[in-house]
Amino acid sequence: MTEKNEKIKVDHLTKIFGSQINKAQELLSEGKSKAEILAQTGSNVGVDDANFTINDNEIFVIMGLSGSGKSTLLRMFNRLIEPTSGTIFVDGENIMQLDKKGLLELRRKKMSMVFQDFALLPNRTIIENAAFGLEVQGVAKTERDKKAHESLEMVGLKGYDNSYPNELSGGMQQRVGLARAITNDPDILLMDEAFSALDPLNRREMQNELLELQHKLHKTIIFISHDLNEALRIGDRILMMHDGDVVQIATPEDLLTHPKNDYVKKFIENVDRSKILTAGNIMVKPNTINIEKDGPKLALRRMNQDQISSIFVVDNDKHFLGLIDADDVSDLIKNNERDLHKILNTNVPTTSSDTAIAELFAQISKSPVPFAVIDDEKHLEGIILRSTLLEAISSNTSEGGNDNE
């Protein structure tokens, strides 16, 4: 990862629910399991010693099944839930030490939250809902309505200012929830399973919208999800939680290609990998010949060695030129010619390394030759064979990735 500004730092954060917290903490430090602690003290370990940082302007997805502690973790950022121990730094400031006033400021100016079931006030109009955060801050009505109106427009809700929440569909209601959160212009958005209550089509649309919005607004977004496809789609980085523990923090690609343990492996088993993996992830190193140096005999020998029927052709600068076929090379040798340009097949499908492999399916099934993966300057980076593609989408995760970094 490139160097990025650290926005939030979580340091040894632990939350224990129950009455015998001290004892539970002691047992936890002795390395007892959560089940043992629950049996002995009746206390539940929600989050166990979480340590991580969240960068400025990234979408950080906290991912886990229900009961994994992800909602608890999220609610400690704005102290809706008070941590048992540990600290959270936001912009270098220890928010555990904030007094009542400081905490209100933090919630009003720095962080806004979006809720799973929207949490709109049913007795208020859309614009009154969207302006709620500013109303709480004591901003004058005309000004807060103006800002609320702007953010409603930004989330694609124009003309509904005076409707009531129950007159809107779920997707639209969550747009209001999102508008309410951005009206305050906070640095950080806390999104608690924000799209989980929506139907799949709406969810997808909202995910796109969030990505678009993020493109414009550059917030730091902490997004809770139990849907791995969602996490992989929108997350810059993903934190996997299991049973209160942070299991792995990785980029979507890393998570798929290098799952840290069996739990993560099991989790990613059912992912639609074709939408996540890119051409760059699965491409293999091709056998090439340099058209400016190598002759047909060398080409034929290389093909024989590797038992392939065609070979990719580059120039001195490794620019991708095309493909030559073994039969054509044989003909060339028979005719005692040397110029490979004559038999060069330039009709080879190309793609860039960040294309999702789902997009390659239709073409690759039609194309008799492999795909060439090229960069912006037409350098050949790798090739994709039909077999590699099929292998990649099969659920055998540990083999799926190709180490080409």
Next chain:
Amino acid sequence: MNNLFAILSGIPAIPLAKWINSFVAWLTGFAGFFNALTAGIGAILDAIQWVLDLFPAWLFIILILILTWFILRKTKHWGSMLFELLGLALIWNQGYWHDMTQTLTLVLATSLIIIVIGVPLGIWMAKSHTVNVIIRPILSFMQTMPAFVYLIPAVALFGIGMVPGVVASVIFSLPPIVSMTCLGIQQVPADLNEAAVSFGCTTWQKLFKVELPLAKATIISGINQGMMLALSMVVIASMIGTMGLGSLVYFAVGRNDAGAGFAAGIAIVILAIILDRLSEGLSGSNQNKKDN
């Protein structure tokens, strides 16, 4: 077994009544406090009575009709208005007008006091588990104790007349408004509470911007129930000199006059229906806005 009964029957009667009497007697020691309370409640009653007496009957009926039209404008209200017109006209025709305004004064004063005491108490109960545990059995006790019983200490502490009637009514009709307020606040969805806090609401902002508006319909139902209970107290309260429609019924009982008793009783029913419609309408208008 027989032995046990023998032992039990051997226990002398616990002087429960005596204890309570000495408690009431002890309370009468705070005459200053109770006199001040009497004066305060008396002032509220006088003020309400004065306002009600300000209008002649015909004008009062028109004002009630206008009020109804405003409160129930979202729903069908012509039936209610016709009923009010005929009902109030009947009361006027029967010569019960002044008695009706006295009863109305008692009910309105009681309602006012139970709102002022009951709503904050209900909020406090919703917020504090300890308060809830302490108050709830007291409320049950207040409501299940036969209403007659309250009259006795009320007379001892507040004398005869309207004021002890109001005090007994308040005790009897306070519980529903407290528990309904508590319920209304507790029913506010958890995520709305979280939303309020996450956007930086103070405790008071959360109460006034989120909890009370959402609990409004439930609280108004509580007020409505309290009002109906207060109305049910008017006949009982008439035994200690509270004047109004209740006293007409009470006197009719004494004279064995079924006709007069029913006539006054019907007037109470009419008043009850009107008050019920209007107070329900207050919560209903809110409901409509949401359900449009």
